[in-house]
Amino acid sequence: MRQYMTKRILYLIPTLFGASLVIFFIFALAPGDFLDSDLSLTPERAAELRALYGLDRPILERYFIWLGNALKGDFGYSLQYQQPVGALLKEYVWNSFLIASVSLVLTWTIAVAVGVFSAVRQYSWYDSLITLGVFAAMSFPPFFIGLLLIKLFAVDLGWLPIGGMTNTGSQSTGFAYVWEVAEHMILPSTVLTMLSVGSLTRHFRANMIDVIRLDFVRTARAKGLKEKTVVYKHALRNALLPAITLFGLELPGLFSGAIITERIFNWPGVGNMHMEAIAHRDYTVLMGFTLFLTFLTVLGNLLADWLYAVADPRIRYK
Amino acid sequence: MSAPTRDKGNTVVLHVAESTAEMPAAAEPYTPPKTVTAEGVRPYPGAPAAPREPSLPRRRIANPQSPWSTAYRRLKRNKMAVFGLMFLFAMFLFSFVGPFFSPYTEGRVNVALIHKPPSASHWLGTDDLGRDVLTRLMQAGRISLLVGIVSMVLSVLVGAILGVLAGYYRGLVDHLIMRAADVLMSIPEIPILIVIGAILSDLKISSEYRIYVVMLLIGFLAWPSLARLVRSQILSLRERPFMLAAEALGLRDRRKLRHLLLNAAPTLIVVATLGVARAILSESVLSFLGLGVVPPTPSWGNMLQAANTLIDFQLRPWLWIPPGVAIFLTVIAINLVGDGLRDALDPRTNR
Numbered sequence: 001m002r003q004y005m006t007k008r009i010l011y012l013i014p015t016l017f018g019a020s021l022v023i024f025f026i027f028a029l030a031p032g033d034f035l036d037s038d039l040s041l042t043p044e045r046a047a048e049l050r051a052l053y054g055l056d057r058p059i060l061e062r063y064f065i066w067l068g069n070a071l072k073g074d075f076g077y078s079l080q081y082q083q084p085v086g087a088l089l090k091e092y093v094w095n096s097f098l099i100a101s102v103s104l105v106l107t108w109t110i111a112v113a114v115g116v117f118s119a120v121r122q123y124s125w126y127d128s129l130i131t132l133g134v135f136a137a138m139s140f141p142p143f144f145i146g147l148l149l150i151k152l153f154a155v156d157l158g159w160l161p162i163g164g165m166t167n168t169g170s171q172s173t174g175f176a177y178v179w180e181v182a183e184h185m186i187l188p189s190t191v192l193t194m195l196s197v198g199s200l201t202r203h204f205r206a207n208m209i210d211v212i213r214l215d216f217v218r219t220a221r222a223k224g225l226k227e228k229t230v231v232y233k234h235a236l237r238n239a240l241l242p243a244i245t246l247f248g249l250e251l252p253g254l255f256s257g258a259i260i261t262e263r264i265f266n267w268p269g270v271g272n273m274h275m276e277a278i279a280h281r282d283y284t285v286l287m288g289f290t291l292f293l294t295f296l297t298v299l300g301n302l303l304a305d306w307l308y309a310v311a312d313p314r315i316r317y318k
Numbered sequence: 319m320s321a322p323t324r325d326k327g328n329t330v331v332l333h334v335a336e337s338t339a340e341m342p343a344a345a346e347p348y349t350p351p352k353t354v355t356a357e358g359v360r361p362y363p364g365a366p367a368a369p370r371e372p373s374l375p376r377r378r379i380a381n382p383q384s385p386w387s388t389a390y391r392r393l394k395r396n397k398m399a400v401f402g403l404m405f406l407f408a409m410f411l412f413s414f415v416g417p418f419f420s421p422y423t424e425g426r427v428n429v430a431l432i433h434k435p436p437s438a439s440h441w442l443g444t445d446d447l448g449r450d451v452l453t454r455l456m457q458a459g460r461i462s463l464l465v466g467i468v469s470m471v472l473s474v475l476v477g478a479i480l481g482v483l484a485g486y487y488r489g490l491v492d493h494l495i496m497r498a499a500d501v502l503m504s505i506p507e508i509p510i511l512i513v514i515g516a517i518l519s520d521l522k523i524s525s526e527y528r529i530y531v532v533m534l535l536i537g538f539l540a541w542p543s544l545a546r547l548v549r550s551q552i553l554s555l556r557e558r559p560f561m562l563a564a565e566a567l568g569l570r571d572r573r574k575l576r577h578l579l580l581n582a583a584p585t586l587i588v589v590a591t592l593g594v595a596r597a598i599l600s601e602s603v604l605s606f607l608g609l610g611v612v613p614p615t616p617s618w619g620n621m622l623q624a625a626n627t628l629i630d631f632q633l634r635p636w637l638w639i640p641p642g643v644a645i646f647l648t649v650i651a652i653n654l655v656g657d658g659l660r661d662a663l664d665p666r667t668n669r
Contacts, residue, residue, distance in 0.1 A: 011500075144622065259512070
């Protein structure tokens, strides 16, 4: 096990290195930079600034400077926000974490409940209904469902705020502030939940159906246990096991932000910052952010493998 | 959007026994006997199996169905999949034939007809240039469906070829391809799609060529997961006795690859079907953000851009709700068909 994990961690190095190379060159090859979008600059001043920011150096040199700094935890300086990228991430990441964690809890609760419930009643009308609902949830264009909910609940009915995290110019503190934020996050977290609940429910349903057919479940029934105990105690535990992998994959997602949902609801998270940065061609932010996401993804995969081995002693890695 | 990596966990593994004429002897014992014989004799599922003629030896003659026709019959029994298939057919007719029946096909700008709500002459109203929304919806469907299919074909081609190479030749080739796939898969898809889209906008590629670039982009970003899937399939298939037989017969690499690919085909078909849905969604996201297919070429995604204007969003829902619904229904139909195919092609799901 230890040997396997060491190997996995060692594999991360070339992967991350390759990813950083791809990320850097995508941005380096992009025409135009932040200075180009500022029309008030004279050519001389622009050249001066380019030299100052090191934008005039050869591309390979720039890559290694960037990588070296990134390894030291310095992702560069945002030209648009006039702040270090690291500080910027720190500022926005908790907003993303807020809606992501709420939606994670909701998603898992709903998915386990609905998945198990429909697995136990496989092929009933209820199960077909759930299956259809699951497919619907999996097929929503992410931005469209957001727009639809805003139109319905914020514009037409006026029950909830349209977007943002607080009311414009709000000065509220204490409980009033918490209430305000809570009100603003209802729609974005609902959308996030709707987008991810489908595939997870399907996963739980499939796991449960597989487990319920196994011999030990029949044994449990045969020895006269109540159906409830059989399903919720014996079967469910085993059906939850593979889901641990998913949990590992999903944990880093808490910090990665949801680009499209945050954009639509104008939620001040990292995803929204990412879109702002694209609009302003703020490449340092984009590179730093993409590298950050890549790191999270890789970490998630590692975590998933590790959690799985911890949870299931039958798994033996070589 | 938060779970692009999730499908990595539950790899679909489907098996269909080889039934090519060359080597029935090798393939025979590995035809899942339950499925084929029982299915072949039973008139309907659940019916008591008719007793087999005891005198008849178990041969291919006793089993006239190929795995493909069994799969077809199973698919036909799946109501939701059939419904999805019919819907998709209708959607194709709507998009590719529909415009010929519309009096507004030219999409002429008409100042007198700007922003008219749905009426008898314009069923879904008109847009900011006085064009008929219904006609544009059909024309956009052509583009969106085309982008979905072409990018899927691209990713399947690239993914299958690289996956087969990696799984069949192993060693260095495998390492190179799989590490490249690792790298591409570790970079999250949506951000990179958006960034490349933004770069394309800076390059000022004209609207007609944009479609092809978007197809290439979406297709290229989807190959790693496919390659990984195909590779794992090939790795498990090559250990099976029918491949051992192929080895023993001294078949050339090309023939062996053919057998491998035929056996991996069911999995590929399922993944490819679902891939179209994913590609359509990716295209719509990109175009919605103004980074994919750009006007004047219509696509469902860029028609939804109308929702970015506050007044259109609040007061003229006919501009953006129909394309959104079109994307949603098409993707749901594709997913239903893909799921039906998965059940139909998997001999283990013996309903």
